Amino acid sequence: MIVLDFDEVYEAHFRESNIETEEDLANLEFTWCEGCRSTTGIHLTDRESLMIHGFTTKEAPYGICISCALDYDKLDVRLKEEEFSLDTDLFYKEEGKTLATPLTRKKLTEEQVSEEKERGRSRGQFRDFSNRYNLKSLYRSALTEDRYRKMDPPYFIGNRLRYHGMDRFQNVEIDDVRSNYDLANMRVERNNRIPESDAERPTPMEFRRDWFDSLLDSFILHEKHNEGKPNKRLAYALICTYLHKSWDWNNIEPLWVFAKRMGIGNVQLKSKMNDWINPIPDYHVTQMESLSNVPSFQTITNLVGVITEHSHDVMISFEEKQELTQQSISLLNQLSNVKIKVPVGKTSVEKTLLNHIHSVMKFNGSFSIQGQELCAAGAIEALCISYCATNVLGKQRRNVLHRKFLFPKGNGVPWWKQDLTTDAVHIISSFDKIIDKFQT
């Protein structure tokens, strides 16, 4: 049986339990899956279904939850619940036994009750498993397979880590000094060890690096907002991905670099940006604002990671990667030490070179999400890396990296030139000269 709605669960418990006193109410117990950390999911209770999944009623007296063992990539939406819930090929297994969670009974704290209600509300119609799968298919096919594969890294796509190696990722903080790229690149071999206890078993709720899971809430909002309208899911998904990885993981790259490697033009992007969810969801605003964060050694490290991973015209060795990162970080430090005078009206103010460049690195007014100003995150990092690449990779490879990847030239005026402010374009064109001046 699929238990979807907590309010229904709550009511059913009320009806079935003989609640006569306050104490009965306080002792009310719910069926609970520790894997999903939820009272709702696909719960199987009859002896035969348990047997099919390799369980006995003795080890799972309240039944099992199979939601947390379902491989969504294998699930076919056309299957009905009673068909797929007994098709063990669709589930993660260990030695023939589904990695399902035996259900327990538990009293819920007030906090858990409200969490359960909230979860039900925010997921709305998409809390349903097949709808969730449908939604994933919609966005995956809007993206097409090639772009979907390119999400990895920094995202994991598919479910390959859901049941193994998760412990390495559970404590990743945004300000973790290790680069997200290095973490994402720690390919974890499939580990066939059976989890020793339920507590040790990773749960889908913790699986935040999955591309679809990370963006699920944005997708749900978009579908609700765009009912009956043309959807532009591709542009929306790409912009949301860009904002999410920048903000959540500090995984910075210039928007035009991301757009080029994802094969989307600025016209498509702009058209979606002008037709954003209205009013802009708060967390999208937060994400956009974070694009104005000052470059740091971490964003440099991340961008070098993006380049190494995705620039196929210039292959960069491990040593070169290290060297490029080091030199670019030290150039960034120099920028923050150099003081310059910037004219303001009839006088001038003293600023660091970094602050000055950072304050002008913006997209112009026509390139904005419903008028919300966008900073050209990653541009300064790209300039530092490109400058240092002459030294590390040699002039020829540097030029290829600069012109094909970091500041791509197309036919006519490249779109980053069209959409950045004049001041920003000026800095980009004269950056090498500015640095040479301070280096001598």
Ligand SMILES: [Zn+2]
């Ligand atoms: Zn579960």
